[in-house]
Amino acid sequence: MRFRGSVPFHENWEHFDFSLDDRVATITLNRPEKLNALTFESYADLRELFKELPLRGDVDAIVITGEGRGFCSGGDVDEIIGELLKFNPKQLLEFTRMTGAVIQNMRECSIPIVAAINGTVAGAGAVIALASDFRLVVPHAKFRFLFTSVGLSGGDMGSAYLLPRLVGLGRATEILMFGEPVTADQAVNIGLANRVVEPDELMAEATALGRRIADGPRLAYAATKLLLS
Template identity: 35%
Template sequence: MIVEITEPGLVVLTMNRPERLNALGMGMVEEMRSALTELDDDPSVRVIVLTGTGRAFCSGADVQSAVEGFGAPDPDKNPVAGVFRVQEQIASLNELIHRMKTPVIAAVNGAAVGGGFSLALACDIRFASESAKFGSIFITLGVSSCDMGTSYLLPKIVGISRAAELMLTGRKFDAEEARAIGLVQDVVDDGDVVERALQTARQIAANSPMAVWMTKETLWKNVDAPSFRHALDMENRTQVMCTFSGELLNAFEAFVHKTTPTWKDL
């Protein structure tokens, strides 16, 4: 992984295995988990842009390494348990992104398929280059398309029927279709997608760190709210907490004096 502070508060985190199209080997999964955890613990980091080196954002699981790793089964070990542990390790990366207080924007610069597709879904916002390709291709490999959070996130982003069609066919689709179905917010020329993501990152970073954290957390909690009343209760409690952080008074004073608020660090 390459960690680059492009300007105060903004970090570009780049998957750097271009020879494998940034495939998710266990080494890269752990490296990314470590980098994301460290960045999320750093109060100076306001927004993270996630992208890939070379022709791909992320081509999914590192199939070549997995095939090379298959040897004679150990008769004393349960093969299901072993695979389940690996599955949990990889899937927990997307859970980490989803639960982080720091917003993560995917700058999809090429193929985002399989696990790479799920990784993009786990990010809060997505932008794509013209050459980007997407696909929930697990089903074409003989396993379920319900993997790494896809069955939870994709229907919430594009709708249940559209998600069903994409997951059951396993077909790949381009950036323009991704924009048309609401999967990505914008499509830009190749080479410009990170800067496009940074434009939105700057807008986010201009807001109070506390307000950004509580907005991300409450938004994703209320996606699963069992009722409108539950969602309102969560919002009301969050607003009271944010109000007593002092940021609202800070904003009011800045408005009166026609200045820019100076927000408190987390």
């Protein structure tokens, strides 16, 4: 591409796994012992990844999933919450902007994103799922928007904008205020997920959807995503 700078693209990321197979990129959050909880560093890497992917020229579809029995349990309580309590207001604002930038970059990314939700999806992980364009869920998956339970605004990371557009204002208000779990079947019924997939078929289905996107009218898909966003 003639219009990009000389800084090379990343093929390896420290805080999650990244692979590319014939224009379909797969991002795997890989901290299974913590249900793929996010750290300061993984937030920052995801922010940069979704900013970089549209510039590469060799990625036409993205699949994001988690290793082990969960998709993403949100921010790592042990590594983040204690540190945030020590932050001054400026540092807190910088952190909030960083987490928001992950979601903003996902929505501004012209490449469609498929979330293969393999289990627990909570907090920031649930918002990452919201920011994806397609959500495939296993039968035992549950969405949990837990922000108010830890004293945060229920609309954290853009969820107050994204969720009502999927499920309507009334349902979104109840979900974001009270944080009650939304099961896989409920998620499909209210428009939060596209369909339920058996665990042993999840990645095959997600990859097949990614392949359909990559082999389809990519400019039309990108324009459609832009208008929907």
